[in-house]
Amino acid sequence: MNQTICNYLERYCRKFLPILFRIRLSGKIHVVSVFQLNEEQRQFASIMREFAEAKIAPHAVEVDKSETFPWNSYKECLTMELPSLGVPSEYGGSGADHVTQAIMVEELARVCGSTSLTMLISKLGMIPVINWGSKYLKEKYLPNVASGKAQASYALSEADAGSDVASMKTTAVRDGDFYILNGAKYWITNAGISDTYTVFAKTDSTKGHRGISAFVVEAKWGVKVAKLEHKLGMRGSPTGEVIFEDVRVPVENRIGDEGQGFYIAMGTLDRSRPTIGAQAVGIAQGALDYAAQYLKSRNQFGHPIAEFQGLQFMVADMATKIEAARGLVYRACSLIDSDPENELSKIGAMAKMFASDTSMSVVVDALQLLGGYGYTTDFPMERFLRDAKITQIYEGTNQIQRVVVAKKILG
Template identity: 45%
Template structure:
């Protein structure tokens, strides 16, 4: 039911303006309104906090359908899930009750502030600090590549806290409109142009001790737990985007006539489409298996999360590139959607942990 609803509203409301969303490079607030009106944001929270069923597998089905039409729009739901994950996974009851019901309706927009200019894959290299002073923590530092930082009501900010001479990475809930929080440069990106990605700075931002998620020093574990979930969602986005590219390429191949016949009758084109379809189904199966393992707390979930992200995000780059190839010169032009899909595809092998990091995670799980 959820999948059918999402597919219908994406086809009817978003597909006609997917190219415009990309061209304008602005957050599609009408998509937020559309998802809110159809209760799509409820997929990010458990039932006791106003959500649907709280299952990652259900969320992945929806995100796949969104990304099939518009990858930028998939970030609307995907980032709301990632932004809420620290609270949902590690928050205390008061934090969950305060934030999750609003996140499940999008009244509260959440973001995840981990990455820094000198701390990407190397999370331990972060320089943002929180110092305890006058019964409050004071946060100073800079983050970059933060999705939807410009509209965030609440941010989970990761910062180092010094305890007995040792730095402890800690997660704090910070009001996006708090004094000292400044949203900086909005990145001019190659793809996902309808999803804002910004730098954000924190200058003497004061937060109460109650804003800590988990305990002092839990931040690194919190980040990893959230990324395990985010990587599976990233795989679903990739599967949906690849499916959209396959459908566009197959449709074009059936109508493009060369040498007196549709190019779909050429074995060379058929083989490309067959390989695309096979890899998409393999990726879809891997992603859904990983989501099931996540929902059921299987011990090998982390390995499957990395595997599904690795395979799906490499696959979507091949699929979209092949789609452009099938369309030829037209595929390179903005009149057709596959050039946008190819641009959108590249980021998935980079964020939520690069695919080189995923290979390390997989290898370590095999050799431990």
């Protein structure tokens, strides 16, 4: 090959291939990001690791055992201004990119799943406001969430309307300058703790999913918590049934237009699922880290069991799965910032699905590495296992994620 051409190709590859590959497929150019953390993100990850180990981990066992909201851990998160990361700077937040937010969630989940969920849920409740809310709603609610003075919940699911959102029964009837809200929402994270609830309700029952609208509802307007669930995992994060009985909601608290609620709900989940993937990665990493230390300290037949090749192979497979999941999560998070209307729905579903399946697989293997000790409450593996399971279920089961991915590919 001509030397000039070789030199050109070398310069071209050095400049562009680390950034992206362009693959021509079916007559279209698909752009695949090759993601790498920048120096600021690496430093943030290191700081978060130290913070979580020192300030969050000491409370994790008691939070899980008592099934109480992790107030001590939450207050520690406020000292780091973590709730502000997901809020735009013009409304009192830090305006951090979504990969940085994922790093925060992962490092918290590595030591305490419940605490990571406290940081996730208010952001979830405010995603509709950030992306589709009026300036009035943004100015009224986002600063308090950013400062940690207020918390938010996301109220979409109902007893008979989980994945089938269009089957919801909650209604919002216009009455002058108000909507009258009636109905019940199930599986609401932060029930009884949150100051606001982003609620989806039927404003026109004749239009199916096109008749759904979204509202910011303040708890003090008459929101009732009927019961709290006793759960397998994430026990420090309250989950409950929320009741609305003739709750009067000002028209200005509607998010977007009437009938836009289904679109807002789906767009919100597209933007939140990747950080559930980050939570799953964190749980898996915490389990692997603990198991690795155990293998190095446990002696059998006169040697640390870390020297046994069969166990080494398990660790290698676990670490590889986690790294693959993390890369997919980071890619999905980067799409939230760069391309939310194109590939995010598919890649976000992939990230949540793959990371949560990986988390369950890795934690089960980590527990196995501890043998009988892993099966007791004296060690954290059983807590990691219980916390990991919900990541395969909430914000859309992994079966639903596979439906999303398949539809995007097959049309």
